Amino acid sequence: MRVITTIREIMNARAEWSVSQQVGFVPTMGYLHEGHLTLARQARRENDVLITSIYVNPAQFGPREDLNTYPRDLPRDLRLLEEEGVDVVFVPASEEMYPAGFVTYVDPTGALAEQAEGASRPGHFRGVATVVLKLFQIVRPHRAYFGQKDGQQVAVIARMVRDFNLPAQLRILPTVREADGLAMSSRNAYLLGEDRIAARVLYKALQAGRAAFEANPGERASLAAKAIIDMVQAEPRARLDYVEIRDTHDFLLKETLAAPALLLIAAHVGPARLIDNFLLREDGTWDTGIIATSQD
């Protein structure tokens, strides 16, 4: 496995592979967990060459967010990626990604980028879209892998791929969950003791939302939102940021309980701000993620 830190070197490495070789790409911010490794495994199976990146992108953090404390453990990450058969890991420094004089950003707009997570974290999706476009330009993947856990991020990136006619195919894999349903996230490292136990409320609340959805088809969407809110409010360690039920086509708030829909939740538990979602597809099937087993 090659660890590359400069754009010039990774572009040279990229040019070494023949045009017929399929390149898979898993961009990450490191502090890897089973969710990332599931993406890497799938990418390994589907491509000839597997590139991952580890870069905590400052542009997607707000001024009062956790950029400085975001968990990092590069030696462990590299070990895990090596075990998954990754060919190249790109680990750039910020001077490499945003050199002096950098001024050009991708600024997604509209409900998709400005509501829900976009409203809570102004500028977040501008930072995500900018770094993902830049990484795609550097790596030029045939396929890029993301987790459904960041459901709105996935939708923003998919929109950017369409808007800019990017050649990468997006592969979105289900959220990987701990045994109690908590969605795997690098930020779960902030959860200790009682906070860790309390954090399962996000999953329980989404389950309650799904149950309300299924019990009241065609009724007001606020019925399912209320079921989610009630569950979170019953957990004293959790502080709700938002619960929203949005249409997956236009990302507008749903008025009635009908597919397709994304049930989105963000809440603070102790020092961690956590997000999660359940996806109800057009065909009426749910993607609620998968509980990781010990073999994973």
Ligand code: PAF
């Ligand atoms: O999901 C993440 O880890 C990040 O938002 C991404 C896509 C690597 C961009 O920094």
